Amino acid sequence: MSANYYGSFTQCSATKVGVKVDQDNKFSEVHKTIKDLVPLVNPNDLVVTGWDISDLNLYDSCLRAKVLEPTLLEQLKSQLSEMKPMKSAFTPQFIASNQADRATNVLTGTNQEVIQTLRRDIQEFKKTVEQVIVLWTANTEETVEMIPNLA
Numbered sequence: 001m002s003a004n005y006y007g008s009f010t011q012c013s014a015t016k017v018g019v020k021v022d023q024d025n026k027f028s029e030v031h032k033t034i035k036d037l038v039p040l041v042n043p044n045d046l047v048v049t050g051w052d053i054s055d056l057n058l059y060d061s062c063l064r065a066k067v068l069e070p071t072l073l074e075q076l077k078s079q080l081s082e083m084k085p086m087k088s089a090f091t092p093q094f095i096a097s098n099q100a101d102r103a104t105n106v107l108t109g110t111n112q113e114v115i116q117t118l119r120r121d122i123q124e125f126k127k128t129v130e131q132v133i134v135l136w137t138a139n140t141e142e143t144v145e146m147i148p149n150l151a
Contacts, residue, residue, distance in 0.1 A: 010040050047129050051088035051118070053095075055105035058083040086121055089114045 005011035014031040021027055034040070054061060059080035062068050068076070090106035107114045126132045 005043065008043075010035055010038075011043065048083070049125055050085055051121070052085035053088045053090045053099070053104070053106055054102040055084070057081050058085075061085075087117075089118065 012033065014033045015037070016029050017032045017037070018030045019027045020030050035042075052061065056064065057080065059073070059077050062073055062080060073080075085105060087105050087107045090103050091111075092100060092103075095103075107117050109117070122132060122134065
């Protein structure tokens with residue numbers, strides 16, 4: 001078994017676009033896939049990069065986080081193992097304390113220097129692709145005690 005797009009709305013889903021009449025005046029429905037109707041990027045043309053405070057490659061990171069089904073993860077192992085995140089911004093007071101031990105891949109310097117490095121990373125990456133889309137997916141919530149100590 002190998003990775004595929006079964007179940008992907010953009011790659012497999014179809015919608016009725018009309019009807020056609022054959023030479024015997026019989027009607028039949030005409031369907032087109034969503035990807036043939038809407039200008040979408042082929043998933044094989046996407047290039048992914050990013051930053052993380054952990055220096056684990058994406059396979060080991062996904063394995064640790066348990067974010068993919070084990071069978072899917074194993075199918076993607078060779079691709080994900082090759083992907084390693086760039087050094088990331090890390091300000092301990094804005095990150096949950098249970099994440100501190102993961103901080104093995106962090107930028108150093110002032111906030112301004114870190115921002116300049118991130119901008120440079122984006123500018124360099126943009127030289128290799130047509131368009132850049134930045135998604136923020138970080139979890140930055142600090143652990144907060146919600147129930148006051150009743151003792």
